[in-house]
Amino acid sequence: MKKLRLSNISNNKTLAKKLNITPSAFSRKINGSSNFTIEEMKFIRKEYELSDIEFLDIFFNRPVR
Numbered sequence: 001m002k003k004l005r006l007s008n009i010s011n012n013k014t015l016a017k018k019l020n021i022t023p024s025a026f027s028r029k030i031n032g033s034s035n036f037t038i039e040e041m042k043f044i045r046k047e048y049e050l051s052d053i054e055f056l057d058i059f060f061n062r063p064v065r
Helices: 012-019 023-030 038-047 052-060
Strands: none
Touching: 012 023, 012 038, 038 052
16 A cells, blocks of 8 residues: 655645645644644545545654654
8 A cells, every 4th residue: 555644645835725724834733843633634534535544644653753
């Protein structure tokens, strides 16, 4: 299975706009400096039709910094 990464789903500005956040806030979230809200995670999952595995990999299998 092709490994899906959130940063490759859409360009930052487009997805940030859909989430109603700034591109810099989105960048902080994908870089792990800030957390996605539950609503943002649900939106991304639905918008991009992520499977359970893809969803868990993107949001919960990040390396600890």
